[in-house]
Amino acid sequence: QAQPVSKGARDVHENPKVPDFRVPTGAVDAHCHVFGPSDVFPYSPIRKYTPYDAPAEKLFALRDHLGFEKNVLVQASCHGKNNDAMVDCLNKAGENARGVAIVDPSITDEELRALDAAGVRGVRFNFLKRLVDPTPKSEYLGIAKRVAKMGWHVVVYFEAEELEEIAPFLESIPTIVVIDHMGRPDVSLGADDPQFERFIRLMDENSNFWVKVSCPERLSISGPPYEDVVPFARTLVERFPDRVLWGTDWPHPNMKTHTPDDGQLVDRIPHIARTKALQHSLLVGNPMHLYWPGHAIPKSDT
Numbered sequence: 001q002a003q004p005v006s007k008g009a010r011d012v013h014e015n016p017k018v019p020d021f022r023v024p025t026g027a028v029d030a031h032c033h034v035f036g037p038s039d040v041f042p043y044s045p046i047r048k049y050t051p052y053d054a055p056a057e058k059l060f061a062l063r064d065h066l067g068f069e070k071n072v073l074v075q076a077s078c079h080g081k082n083n084d085a086m087v088d089c090l091n092k093a094g095e096n097a098r099g100v101a102i103v104d105p106s107i108t109d110e111e112l113r114a115l116d117a118a119g120v121r122g123v124r125f126n127f128l129k130r131l132v133d134p135t136p137k138s139e140y141l142g143i144a145k146r147v148a149k150m151g152w153h154v155v156v157y158f159e160a161e162e163l164e165e166i167a168p169f170l171e172s173i174p175t176i177v178v179i180d181h182m183g184r185p186d187v188s189l190g191a192d193d194p195q196f197e198r199f200i201r202l203m204d205e206n207s208n209f210w211v212k213v214s215c216p217e218r219l220s221i222s223g224p225p226y227e228d229v230v231p232f233a234r235t236l237v238e239r240f241p242d243r244v245l246w247g248t249d250w251p252h253p254n255m256k257t258h259t260p261d262d263g264q265l266v267d268r269i270p271h272i273a274r275t276k277a278l279q280h281s282l283l284v285g286n287p288m289h290l291y292w293p294g295h296a297i298p299k300s301d302t
């Protein structure tokens with residue numbers, strides 16, 4: 001079994017600050033994971049990294065510590081297409097969690113329905129070469145067409161330099177497409193660089209595309225408090241206020257430079273969403289629309 005790439009202490013901040021920023025009532029952490037425990041939920045035999053265990057109970061404690069109400073559990077590559085740990089977390093969280101699964105074409109309609117009943121509302125296509133071996137886009141498109149009929153969406157994770165090559169595939173997906181971590185822009189180029197302008201154009205030209213303004217800790221050159229990433233996230237929030245999501249990305253797998261303080265990540269929110277209305281859309285209205293459609297949306301705090 002691949003050795004853990006980093007100690008639990010490296011992945012997870014043991015004592016995150018209580019955020020100064022009070023998130024609105026009903027706030028949703030729309031990108032997080034649970035890992036293991038590996039003796040109950042073994043990691044994928046074809047994984048490219050081995051995290052330390054990060055169980056549901058710790059995620060729920062963080063949720064409460066940060067003032068959030070709900071979580072969206074995103075299946076990570078280290079568990080591959082075995083979604084059991086994520087589904088176990090959904091079962092424990094009840095109505096306070098939804099999920100995004102990794103599946104392959106062999107999944108049956110009955111298995112998809114069981115995932116839906118557990119709270120899964122999307123599938124994830126990962127293109128990062130350091131995380132997964134390539135999957136034919138035709139295979140992904142077949143899955144997308146099947147899950148679109150269930151009302152699910154597709155979450156995609158790719159590097160900015162792949163955008164040109166991957167854009168036609170993304171535009172062929174017949175449902176909402178949610179792009180992880182702002183499409184991983186090269187922050188050193190600046191937010192007015194053609195690379196990020198191309199991403200903005202992709203969002204402009206595809207009204208079914210959403211984006212997570214998450215993971216400044218992964219993208220920043222300057223490091224905490226990630227000032228250099230603010231222009232990217234702020235631009236997306238202000239240009240596409242109804243199509244943005246935010247998440248902690250707890251437990252922060254594969255972080256090499258530092259262990260993010262989740263409370264500090266929350267304190268960046270008012271810097272990228274500068275009004276209460278934008279904060280409410282980012283943290284409550286948009287994730288509720290996507291993951292809890294038809295459910296009452298808590299009103300913006302005055």
Ligand SMILES: O=C(O)/C=C(\C=C(/O)C(=O)O)C(=O)O
Pocket residue numbers: 033075076077078126131157180218249252253254
């Ligand atoms: O957790 C994240 O969203 C980011 C990473 C890992 C994964 O998404 C994954 O393993 O599926 C990463 O950048 O290493």
